[in-house]
Amino acid sequence: MSDKASTTGNETLLFLTDDQLRKGIEAMFFAYRGFTADPDRILSDKGYGRAHHRAVHFINRSPGTTVNNLLSILGVTKQSLNRVLRTLIEDGLVESRVGTRDRRERHLYLTEKGETLESELSTAQRNRMRAAFRQVGPEAVVGFRQVLEAMMDSELRNHYVQLREAGE
Amino acid sequence: MSDKASTTGNETLLFLTDDQLRKGIEAMFFAYRGFTADPDRILSDKGYGRAHHRAVHFINRSPGTTVNNLLSILGVTKQSLNRVLRTLIEDGLVESRVGTRDRRERHLYLTEKGETLESELSTAQRNRMRAAFRQVGPEAVVGFRQVLEAMMDSELRNHYVQLREAGE
């Protein structure tokens, strides 16, 4: 790849140099660590991991979701998700109800205890993001979200958009 | 946490609602998957994992770095890093040279073979980021970087800034 600035027509595209891209890559790496740091601390105290957080988050976002739907959002194998779900169900954080229309399906719900954990985790994570957002202002936040969306795989972007719209 | 929009003075801070923050959180989650997807594919073909990528990336960024410095950047234990470094050295991707000033230290360098892999990985990752950057334009990219920097832990931000400055 070239390290020179690309130009199209008269527009200077200095922000697309390899050096600028490398900074973006390293920013993603270091920021993601901060992004997960607070929940990780809370989780490890309780004997859970990041996988439990993800499951709890998306069950909370879409109560009654099926295992299959959760699988396509999380992008792991059903066996891997199953292990996490089993412990959450055993510990009384998640309830699994056999589907009425299709009895092969399991619909997942957070219990009150599950909602408590979810709230604790998302509060910690939101606090960090709120501080960052407040520090940089709304225009920067718009740019942040635009770049992230453009970086997603299209299948994941579909999930993101569906969840985004469901929230409004 | 409140779901109402905060206000300070006359400024409306609608972008700090829990709902907006939740979208930022989910954007980070889905975007990070895209961010690592291409290198992950290349790595698994060769029998390596994300841990090898991280080591190779930062050795390439700071040739001659010591094990200790790498540890503090990567935030893992020496046992964990050592396992990865050992395989990279055995496979002839990384060279470990005893320090001249302090002979306890090992200085790490990529071999030609290591540089080849690094280039393959970073090219794939840059291509995705370049496409995203190009799609959204320079102002959005500035916002993206600002939010990410604000989200880092301060210790990691120091590493980030040092690397960033070294690149200019």
Added chain:
DNA sequence: CTTGGAATGTCAACAAGGCTGACATAAAAC
């Protein structure tokens, strides 16, 4: 109605890559 395939979810076993703890070695620092 039966039967075979597809969809869904569970159990078992394995691998990568985190972690801690204990310990060895070498060199620097005091």
Added chain:
DNA sequence: GTTTTATGTCAGCCTTGTTGACATTCCAAG
């Protein structure tokens, strides 16, 4: 000369990915 620092190694554990085998349920073709 003793202590501290930097590094490497061994053993063993945990989380969370993976694949393979299997049970259950639904549905559609015969």
